[in-house]
Amino acid sequence: ISDPGFSARFRLHHRGNPPLLGFFDPFYFLPTMDPPNRVPNGRFSLCPDGEDWGGIFMPMGSRHGLLLIFHLSRKLLLVSDPFNVDQHRLAVPPGFDLEKAPVSGAVFRAAGDIRHFQVVLVTTETDEQQHTRVIARVYSSETGGWGDCISTPLPSKLPTKSRVDFTIGVLVGHCLYWLLNDRSATSDILDGILEFDLERQILAVKPVPVDIPKKNMCQFQVMRAEGGGLGILFLSNFSAQLWKMETDSDGVASWVLGRTVELDKLLSLNTEEGESLVIQGFAEYNNVVFLRTHTNLFTIQLESLQFKKIFRPNIMTRYHPFESVYAAVYNCSANTFQDEIDNGWQLLFKMR
Known part of the structure; x- marks a missing residue:
């Protein structure tokens, strides 16, 4: 069981339904599962032994047991597997x-591949202070290099300050999705949805539902819709609207409103005391959304509507869920559970 190859194959077998182990806050890993499946505290550091990795880190998401981190101080990408402390450092192409426009990214493994991974980076290209197109590049660990630049123009109807949002990309089918926001407004508002097709290696900009008012970005989340396909979650006051993109017999795609969930009733919120809800994170495989009020942080599974209150939130941060398979082994002599992997777990992001 302790063989890293077995662990990788075991996680690959369960990659379609990995549990939500915890999340980053954003610099500390906080476990959410109950014993015996709970990831132990204080067991794993991102910094390799004997090396000082002080600086500023930005989590960019995780998938298939891998973490993608942007080391802003050194302008490096780090791809890390916390199960075997395997780490790759990639030069940013x-x-x-980041000084010109936000950069978002995603890490993933191809189906059936336990050795290699790919990284997608996306950003908006600036021309005389106007964002004119979206660009992407894909890194392959198999070739050890970045592919050619892939681009698509921003629709002319979008504001000239449209850009890729810092939110974590979501994988739906064979496409990755990010939100586009408008920086020309007094606050970031939703402009569109950026799609990157992993199979065809092309970019596209999708419209948002016309019936959704232009609101702050923290009220939206790209997600996998019920029954599959692209969906979007919209917070309207204390209601969660679940939208789905459907295609008719003529091949025309449009947005359809599905369920509406009354969150104030579900979470027993006191709407008269000035409470408000914002989206603080999303776990794509479990379809779990992180919602914050001024005083509490909740996780809600969107199909079952099961929810959990976690703790008093940090209002200045966004949470980055980590979904993967983890096994704890029972130690008979100590009458306790211990890690499957000796290197342990907790991921600590240093800031100096």
Whole structure:
């Protein structure tokens, strides 16, 4: 069981339904599962032994047991497997400058592959202070390099300050999705949805439902719709609207409103005391959304509507869920559960 190859194959077998182990806050890993499946505290550091990795880190998401982190101080991407402390350092390719425009990304493994991984980076290209197109590049660990630049123009009807949002990309089918926001407004508002097709290696910009008012970005979340396909969650006051993109017999795609969930009743919120809800994170495989009020942080599974109150939230951060298979082994002599992997778990992001 302790063989890293077995662990990788075991996680690959369960990659379609990995449990939600916890989340980053954003610099500390906080476990959410109950014993014996709970990930132990204080067991794993991102920094390799004997090396000082001080600086500023930005989590960019996780998938298939891998973490993608942007080391802003050194302008490096880190791809880390916390199960065997395997870490890869990637130079950020030209054209992805955080000082000019936000950069988002995603890590994934191809179906059936336990050795290699790929990384997608996306950003908006700036021309005389106007964002004119979206660009993407794909890194392959198999070839050890970045592919050619892939681009698509931003629709002319979008504001000239449209950009890729910092929110974590969501994988739906064979496509990755990010939100586009408008920076020309007084606050970030939703402009569109960026799609990257992993099979065809092309970018596209999808419209948002016309019946959704232009609101702050923290009220939206791209998700897998009920029954599959692209969906979007919209918070309207204390209601959660679940939208789905459907295609008719003529091949025309449009948005359809599905369920509406009354969150104030579900979570027993006191709407008269000035409470408000914002989206703080999303776990794509479990379809779990992180919702924050001024005083509490909740997780809600969108199919079953099961929810959990976690703790008093940090109002200045966004939470980054980590979904993967983890096994604890029972230690008979100590009458306790211990990690399957000796290197342990907790991921600590240093800031110095």
